[in-house]
Amino acid sequence: MRALVQRVRRASVTVDGETISAIGPGLLVLLGITHDDDAAGADRLAGKVRALRIFEDAEGKMNESLGDGREVLVVSQFTLYGDTRKGNRPSFIGAARPEVAEPLYERFRTRLGAQGGRFGAHMEVELVNDGPVTLLVELP
Template identity: 45%
Template sequence: MKLVVQRVSKASVEVENKIVGEINKGLMVLVGFGVDDTTMEADFLSKKLLKLRIFEDDEDRMNRSVLDIDGELLLIPQFTLYASTKKNRPSFHRALPPQEATKLFDYFCKKCAEEIHVEKGEFGAHMNVSLLNNGPVTILLEKEYKN
């Protein structure tokens, strides 16, 4: 599982010329699932995401989480995070198949929504995503592999 986390002042996602999700201050997150991902990775990364301290405190240090600032999440499903680019045309064989990925995305959204306001994009739809990146701050979170 991979998350591309961007700290934003505002963000929105549009499908067929209609806004289906929008937030103010918070995090816009591209969410991708690999073939081996399960609810275990979703549980781990939802907690990690909500506790990630990338917002400034009173001393301008990144010391506050999205929960600390009463922020919001905009979650966007993004299977292309698992693109293999060995050749010029990307291959997506490492991405979780759509039916399974949709269920896992919905599960991840529900886990996050237990603690914070969540807006989301539509899995499988052509989306236009707009954001005002704050910082900019962009962080990549991935599941941890155990050897």
């Protein structure tokens, strides 16, 4: 499981011209799920994302975690497992099939108390990055 975590001033997801989720200051998480992922991994990764100290404290140092005053938006992103080592067209065989990925995506999102995109839909994701601060988070 991989999470591309972006600290944002705001972010939203639109499907078919309708905004289905929008947040203010917090995190936009693009979540990729592979074949070997499971519920325990989703829980651990959600805990890791919640605990990341990537927000400034009173002294301007990245020392604060998500806390209660910030929001999270999670978007399923199978393309995080796109493999371009051979040729120019990405292969997505590393991404989990929808019947495996969707329940894990929902579990991860629920553990964070996050809003979400629409699994499997063509989504327009808008964000105003804060910093910019963007991290790739994976568990061993």
